[in-house]
Amino acid sequence: MADTLLPVANPVVGTGDSARRRASLGVALICVALLAAVPFAASALGDTFYVRVVTRMMIFAIMAISLDLVLGFGGMVCFGHAMFVGAAAYVVGIFVFHASSGEPLTIAGVAFQGSTNALVIWPVAIATSALLALVFGAIALRTSGLYFIMITLAFAQMLYFVAASASGYGGIDGLTLDKAPTLGPLDTGDRQQFYWVVLAALAAAYLLCRRIVESRFGLVLRASRSNPTRLSAVGVSPYRYRLAAFVIAGALAGLAGVLLASSQSFVSPADMSWSRSGELIVMVVLGGMATLYGPIFGAFFYLAAEFALGHLTEHWQLVMGPLVIVVVLFGKGGLAGLWSAVRRGETP
Amino acid sequence: MAPTLFFEQMLNGLQLGMMLFLMASGLTLVVGIMNFVNLAHGSLYMIGAFLAVTVLMQTGNHLLALGAGIVGTALVGLLIEWFIAQPLYGRDHLDQVLCTFGIILFLNELARVIWGSAPLRMDVPEWLDGSVDLAGIAYPVYRLAIIVVSALVALGLHLVITRTRLGMLIRAGAADRLMIVGLGVNIQFLYALVFAAGAALAALAGILAAPIYTVQTGMGDHILILTLVVIVIGGIGSVHGALAASLLVGVIDTIGRVTLPAGFGNILIYVPMAMILFWRPRGLFPSHG
Amino acid sequence: MSRSLLQVQGLVKTFGGIKATDDLHLDIKEGELHALIGPNGAGKTTLIAQLAGMLEPTSGRILFDGEDVTRLDCVQRVRRGIARSFQITSLWPTLSLVENVVIALQARTEGHAFRFWERARDVASLRDPALQLLERVGLRAKAHRPTQTLSHGEQRQLELAVTLGTGPRLLLLDEPMAGMGIEDSQRMVTLLRELRAHYTILLIEHDMDAVFSLADRISVLVYGHCVATGTPDAIRTDAQVRAAYLGEEV
Numbered sequence: 001m002a003d004t005l006l007p008v009a010n011p012v013v014g015t016g017d018s019a020r021r022r023a024s025l026g027v028a029l030i031c032v033a034l035l036a037a038v039p040f041a042a043s044a045l046g047d048t049f050y051v052r053v054v055t056r057m058m059i060f061a062i063m064a065i066s067l068d069l070v071l072g073f074g075g076m077v078c079f080g081h082a083m084f085v086g087a088a089a090y091v092v093g094i095f096v097f098h099a100s101s102g103e104p105l106t107i108a109g110v111a112f113q114g115s116t117n118a119l120v121i122w123p124v125a126i127a128t129s130a131l132l133a134l135v136f137g138a139i140a141l142r143t144s145g146l147y148f149i150m151i152t153l154a155f156a157q158m159l160y161f162v163a164a165s166a167s168g169y170g171g172i173d174g175l176t177l178d179k180a181p182t183l184g185p186l187d188t189g190d191r192q193q194f195y196w197v198v199l200a201a202l203a204a205a206y207l208l209c210r211r212i213v214e215s216r217f218g219l220v221l222r223a224s225r226s227n228p229t230r231l232s233a234v235g236v237s238p239y240r241y242r243l244a245a246f247v248i249a250g251a252l253a254g255l256a257g258v259l260l261a262s263s264q265s266f267v268s269p270a271d272m273s274w275s276r277s278g279e280l281i282v283m284v285v286l287g288g289m290a291t292l293y294g295p296i297f298g299a300f301f302y303l304a305a306e307f308a309l310g311h312l313t314e315h316w317q318l319v320m321g322p323l324v325i326v327v328v329l330f331g332k333g334g335l336a337g338l339w340s341a342v343r344r345g346e347t348p
Numbered sequence: 349m350a351p352t353l354f355f356e357q358m359l360n361g362l363q364l365g366m367m368l369f370l371m372a373s374g375l376t377l378v379v380g381i382m383n384f385v386n387l388a389h390g391s392l393y394m395i396g397a398f399l400a401v402t403v404l405m406q407t408g409n410h411l412l413a414l415g416a417g418i419v420g421t422a423l424v425g426l427l428i429e430w431f432i433a434q435p436l437y438g439r440d441h442l443d444q445v446l447c448t449f450g451i452i453l454f455l456n457e458l459a460r461v462i463w464g465s466a467p468l469r470m471d472v473p474e475w476l477d478g479s480v481d482l483a484g485i486a487y488p489v490y491r492l493a494i495i496v497v498s499a500l501v502a503l504g505l506h507l508v509i510t511r512t513r514l515g516m517l518i519r520a521g522a523a524d525r526l527m528i529v530g531l532g533v534n535i536q537f538l539y540a541l542v543f544a545a546g547a548a549l550a551a552l553a554g555i556l557a558a559p560i561y562t563v564q565t566g567m568g569d570h571i572l573i574l575t576l577v578v579i580v581i582g583g584i585g586s587v588h589g590a591l592a593a594s595l596l597v598g599v600i601d602t603i604g605r606v607t608l609p610a611g612f613g614n615i616l617i618y619v620p621m622a623m624i625l626f627w628r629p630r631g632l633f634p635s636h637g
Numbered sequence: 638m639s640r641s642l643l644q645v646q647g648l649v650k651t652f653g654g655i656k657a658t659d660d661l662h663l664d665i666k667e668g669e670l671h672a673l674i675g676p677n678g679a680g681k682t683t684l685i686a687q688l689a690g691m692l693e694p695t696s697g698r699i700l701f702d703g704e705d706v707t708r709l710d711c712v713q714r715v716r717r718g719i720a721r722s723f724q725i726t727s728l729w730p731t732l733s734l735v736e737n738v739v740i741a742l743q744a745r746t747e748g749h750a751f752r753f754w755e756r757a758r759d760v761a762s763l764r765d766p767a768l769q770l771l772e773r774v775g776l777r778a779k780a781h782r783p784t785q786t787l788s789h790g791e792q793r794q795l796e797l798a799v800t801l802g803t804g805p806r807l808l809l810l811d812e813p814m815a816g817m818g819i820e821d822s823q824r825m826v827t828l829l830r831e832l833r834a835h836y837t838i839l840l841i842e843h844d845m846d847a848v849f850s851l852a853d854r855i856s857v858l859v860y861g862h863c864v865a866t867g868t869p870d871a872i873r874t875d876a877q878v879r880a881a882y883l884g885e886e887v
Contacts, residue, residue: 139625142625143629146584149385157618223732229691232691233727234741236712281446285442315461317454318458318461320453321454
């Protein structure tokens with residue numbers, strides 16, 4: 001299979017090109033600075049709208065990074081990644097719902113009180129996503145190739161239906177969060193405060209994944225992508241490492257999910273639909289697979305395009321569909337590949 | 349559940365199963381022979397229904413609508429094969445998934461632009477209207493017709509696949525793609541033919557379904573997922589596997605929806621799917637060695 | 638007389654109507670370099686695949702150091718000390734040479750790779766042995782280059798290094814010199830001669846000069862069946878073998 005979607009130079013090999021690394025670090029700092037500037041610019045202009053927009057972009061960037069871990073580095077084409085986002089978001093929504101209504105949730109005779117304390121509900125939500133990833137991954141990863149793609153799609157659809165039929169929690173119309181969870185002294189309902197929380201989460205997610213990918217675990221994971229046969233032949237079972245990566249990615253997606261719930265003050269089955277999963281894959285591929293920073297740009301670009309095109313026409317998907325096709329057929333390595341080519345002084 | 353209700357639901361399950369078979373047989377061959385993941389297969393189902401309903405509204409002739417829908421969709425299928433599938437043969441499945449996903453986005457929106465968002469109704473032809481008495485229940489003639497038509501198509505497919513040279517090439521191609529290239533067959537033509545046939549079958553399914561489920565944008569999405577479940581259970585590349593799995597899925601899905609509370613009915617089918625894949629990760633009748 | 642390390646008893650592998658391995662018997666003594674020769678299509682690679690645990694035999698037994706390993710999978714066999722190299726180079730092309738060897742080493746030295754924090758390239762306990770192995774096969778100078786930049790001959794050397802990285806007792810080498818030029822082949826022969834002192838080796842090769850100079854014993858495979866086993870001299874003069882395979886070559 002041709003690895004045509006990987007950027008040509010694998011930046012993780014680390015040949016010690018310190019000038020290049022300094023340049024990358026410089027770019028990263030500039031991006032962080034730009035992101036940090038947004039809330040200040042917004043309050044200067046007296047408009048929090050763009051704070052909300054960028055917050056959403058950053059949350060999707062976390063989703064994209066988590067998907068890059070399994071898709072770009074692990075080579076697992078998971079077409080149901082949004083289910084881990086949605087599951088966590090729904091857990092948050094359910095906790096808040098029961099806190100607002102005052103009635104506890106009873107499962108098998110045990111009463112769970114509602115809560116708006118993020119320090120309680122966020123870990124539970126993320127753990128839920130991780131557990132789902134463990135269970136679904138354990139089954140799905142026994143298959144490979146086409147079977148894997150389809151089974152992940154089917155599992156995601158299953159969760160979608162569960163959410164859509166949960167009439168107590170809004171069903172297909174979704175669930176509104178009446179109260180914003182509090183994260184210690186911080187109020188996630190405050191747009192400015194929440195922005196910093198999300199920015200911190202994005203930075204942490206990126207750095208964590210960067211460490212994982214460069215670690216011994218990451219080495220084996222990348223090996224399981226490019227040549228799993230050889231990996232078995234040297235005595236390493238790809239399955240265990242893929243499953244671990246799947247669970248880590250699921251947990252990170254859960255992190256994005258809890259943030260999404262606060263960002264939207266709303267959660268619906270659409271947040272875990274298979275078309276949302278498809279969009280996430282588009283973001284990763286558009287940005288550049290197996291780079292970690294590429295998917296961040298991919299998420300920003302996709303949402304910005306959706307936003308801009310959406311203003312031009314309500315039929316923006318007429319453009320987005322063919323755009324995806326063109327990028328896949330002709331674009332090598334997505335935005336990250338473009339960036340590498342420019343840096344090497346080549347025309348892309 | 350009362351025996352007559354059970355019998356009626358079994359028939360409905362059979363009908364859904366046969367319709368799924370029309371979808372699954374085409375898709376399993378495309379995936380098995382060309383190694384091409386065509387997520388846009390559900391969109392072909394939708395286009396068939398839209399074309400048919402449009403022709404019906406213009407001419408009032410059901411058979412003409414059926415023919416136009418099938419032929420028109422087969423042509424769309426050829427266009428997709430020529431422009432999008434061909435550059436992607438041999439490339440990563442991921443690339444194929446993304447491109448066909450892009451096609452879904454595009455076609456769903458195109459349908460909305462051309463036909464609007466409101467669902468369209470397609471009436472059952474008068475000569476298929478009404479119900480017939482089957483073992484004490486009144487069963488709609490139309491649903492019986494679906495079963496019969498699909499069964500005839502299944503028989504036809506079986507004969508083509510097992511009795512003709514084309515069928516032999518198809519079976520060989522599903523088992524080992526490189527082998528048929530070595531036989532000096534015009535691969536281009538074979539692939540285009542299989543793709544168009546798959547599109548035609550999907551269109552037929554969509555047109556047959558239209559009077560029951562209404563015609564609207566996105567109608568192919570749900571049936572696509574069920575179809576994928578079917579070919580995964582049945583084994584990619586195996587038409588016989590697709591038949592067995594279609595009937596299984598059709599019956600389980602229908603019975604589940606009727607007997608279980610709302611959420612569970614929809615997801616019932618995924619449980620046996622997970623179990624079967626756990627023990628047989630390549631489906632019940634994998635055709636690849 | 639040394640003991641048997643690997644015993645193959647009545648191994649059969651059928652694919653549909655074709656018998657790739659036909660009642661094959663083989664006995665590899667510990668410490669020897671045992672060569673396997675035979676015409677193309679004799680089933681040599683199929684045998685290696687079954688010995689390594691990548692292909693399940695239809696019937697028969699494989700005993701390694703007295704233990705019946707027939708039902709064990711690939712990973713379990715590597716743990717016990719059986720490692721194979723591939724006739725068609727099978728490496729991780731986008732990773733560096735060191736990384737390729739480290740992956741093989743990791744399974745043996747650490748048992749698992751569930752370490753998420755330290756950068757792989759900073760772990761001396763893996764990097765240093767990997768560099769030593771690369772030194773041994775003559776690739777130390779290119780240790781940090783991506784594998785895909787190597788020449789074919791160098792890739793075959795890396796192929797061997799990765800196999801050695803698993804710390805095996807039995808090496809199953811499938812045409813290590815495939816596609817190599819004269820110089821590279823001679824280097825490989827020298828390397829194999831060194832390895833002979835430390836490992837038990839089952840070697841498949843077509844280069845007859847190399848085979849006859851390296852092997853302690855040779856087995857001849859024809860149509861999936863072993864027709865003769867013996868010292869190089871015995872094989873050279875065996876009439877049946879000459880007729881079936883060697884002809885006028887040797």
